[in-house]
Amino acid sequence: EPEVTQTPSHQVTQMGQEVILRCVPISNHLYFYWYRQILGQKVEFLVSFYNNEISEKSEIFDDQFSVERPDGSNFTLKIRSTKLEDSAMYFCASSYTGELFFGEGSRLTVL
Amino acid sequence: SQQGEEDPQALSIQEGENATMNCSYKTSINNLQWYRQNSGRGLVHLILIRSNEREKHSGRLRVTLDTSKKSSSLLITASRAADTASYFCANRPSGSARQLTFGSGTQLTVLP
Numbered sequence: 542e543p544e545v546t547q548t549p550s551h552q553v554t555q556m557g558q559e560v561i562l563r564c565v566p567i568s569n570h571l572y573f574y575w576y577r578q579i580l581g582q583k584v585e586f587l588v589s590f591y592n593n594e595i596s597e598k599s600e601i602f603d604d605q606f607s608v609e610r611p612d613g614s615n616f617t618l619k620i621r622s623t624k625l626e627d628s629a630m631y632f633c634a635s636s637y638t639g640e641l642f643f644g645e646g647s648r649l650t651v652l
Numbered sequence: 653s654q655q656g657e658e659d660p661q662a663l664s665i666q667e668g669e670n671a672t673m674n675c676s677y678k679t680s681i682n683n684l685q686w687y688r689q690n691s692g693r694g695l696v697h698l699i700l701i702r703s704n705e706r707e708k709h710s711g712r713l714r715v716t717l718d719t720s721k722k723s724s725s726l727l728i729t730a731s732r733a734a735d736t737a738s739y740f741c742a743n744r745p746s747g748s749a750r751q752l753t754f755g756s757g758t759q760l761t762v763l764p
Contacts, residue, residue, distance in 0.1 A: 572750055574750070582756075583740075583754050584754040586754075597750060597751045599751070632694055632695065634695075636750075639685070639700050639744075640685065641687075643694035644694050645694045
């Protein structure tokens with residue numbers, strides 16, 4: 542069964558460092574998303590991406606965040622200068638119609 | 653504003669019993685979805701109900717939607733220990749192209 546894969550599964554970084562989280566969405570899907578979940582809290586929408594551009598973003602997705610689909614398969618989330626409060630589980634998802642298919646997440650720990 | 657708030661926050665039942673979780677939301681929606689999350693894992697889509705539907709079934713799952721009350725319920729019948737997980741409702745507000753807004757979730761524990 543096709544699945545969304547994410548790397549790395551866990552990344553530890555120092556505050557102020559740049560981080561890139563990678564995702565390979567399901568191949569025939571058209572819509573791509575990043576969500577985050579701070580430990581013990583709800584899943585929060587960050588950004589959606591369609592036709593090689595951002596279609597929606599939340600207020601969390603400020604100038605320190607960016608997304609890219611550099612080739613036909615990868616979908617990346619970059620955090621330019623990490624803060625302590627960026628520590629969270631980051632989930633990539635893709636969809637073709639209404640339902641989202643999520644990856645297993647990348648746990649980011651900012652020290 | 654908060655959307656998609658589930659209750660109860662936590663539910664503990666015996667295997668074989670039914671589990672009912674409720675979700676409320678604030679704005680008009682295109683559809684409402686339920687997802688499941690095992691601890692530390694990704695979310696798995698369970699069922700989608702459109703705003704013009706009132707009830708939907710999938711295996712042991714039954715979802716209802718009452719748009720007049722802005723609420724939905726998820727019923728899991730004949731629960732199993734493997735159903736232990738967090739369950740989230742998520743809605744796509746009208747006017748939103750693709751964004752899903754998740755609730756806080758119900759932590760279900762099914763005791764063997």
